[in-house]
Amino acid sequence: MLKGRRVLVTGASRGLGYAIALAFAEAEATVAVSARSAEALAAVGAEVAARGGGGLAVPCDVTDPAQVAALGTAVEEALGGLDVLVNNAGAAGSHRLIGHPDALWHQMLAVNLTSVYYLSKRFAPHMAGQGWGRIITIASIAGKVGGRYIAAYSASKHGVLGLTRAMAAELAPNGVTVNAICPGYADTPMTDATVANISARTGMDQGRARATLEQTSPQGRLIQPDEVAALAVYLASDAARGITGQAINVDGGAVMW
Numbered sequence: 001m002l003k004g005r006r007v008l009v010t011g012a013s014r015g016l017g018y019a020i021a022l023a024f025a026e027a028e029a030t031v032a033v034s035a036r037s038a039e040a041l042a043a044v045g046a047e048v049a050a051r052g053g054g055g056l057a058v059p060c061d062v063t064d065p066a067q068v069a070a071l072g073t074a075v076e077e078a079l080g081g082l083d084v085l086v087n088n089a090g091a092a093g094s095h096r097l098i099g100h101p102d103a104l105w106h107q108m109l110a111v112n113l114t115s116v117y118y119l120s121k122r123f124a125p126h127m128a129g130q131g132w133g134r135i136i137t138i139a140s141i142a143g144k145v146g147g148r149y150i151a152a153y154s155a156s157k158h159g160v161l162g163l164t165r166a167m168a169a170e171l172a173p174n175g176v177t178v179n180a181i182c183p184g185y186a187d188t189p190m191t192d193a194t195v196a197n198i199s200a201r202t203g204m205d206q207g208r209a210r211a212t213l214e215q216t217s218p219q220g221r222l223i224q225p226d227e228v229a230a231l232a233v234y235l236a237s238d239a240a241r242g243i244t245g246q247a248i249n250v251d252g253g254a255v256m257w
Helices: 015-026 038-050 065-079 102-130 151-174 189-202 206-214 225-236
Strands: 006-010 030-034 054-057 084-087 133-138 176-183 247-250
Touching: 006 015, 006 065, 006 102, 015 030, 015 038, 015 084, 015 133, 015 225, 030 038, 030 065, 038 054, 054 065, 065 102, 084 102, 102 133, 102 151, 102 176, 133 151, 133 225, 151 176, 176 225, 189 206, 225 247
Parallel strands: 006 030, 006 084, 030 054, 084 133, 133 176, 176 247
Antiparallel strands: none
């Protein structure tokens, strides 16, 4: 399906990024993976390679522009360029607005929004120059609706959608599509951390806390990582060439716009 396409997935050491990297490898793309943890990343790279996907693994803190530049150089030297960028690296954090720590605000914007800007800016010229490219960012339904205690996280994801639309408009004449995927609560380590946080703050047992998150979806379940991965692979395909500037929900109907 994507044989010969060169793909970079950030935040690939676990969760959605891990599933996305493996899905691209199984679609016969050549896949580079990146994350901060070199040890965990090496294991993912080995799994990608075992599926015939290349498996270049480059540790990178995507909030550091110097490291992003080095990542870009490493990918281009190894793969000869890039066709698909999946901005998956992200973080979640919560706090009530009253007394909100400024450090948390800056962290959420740096990891979830500014990193997308750094990476997209780094690879967009190559994609535009070759007349073909895909930029896919894993956002969140929190980028479409607000919620208590997630001011910084929600603001960062709303910003991602604005950036996605602006880049899509600018790059459309160059054969580059730019889209976002907006998952609801997914069955990932990030959600496990959210469950633990809810339990610690409320005294609710973790089973009940997880059920509370499941009930935010009309389907009464958490989204599975392979559902998000399948959509990412589709958006990277030629079949999706007419889709750009979109923010597509994968949330079991929690947000219907």
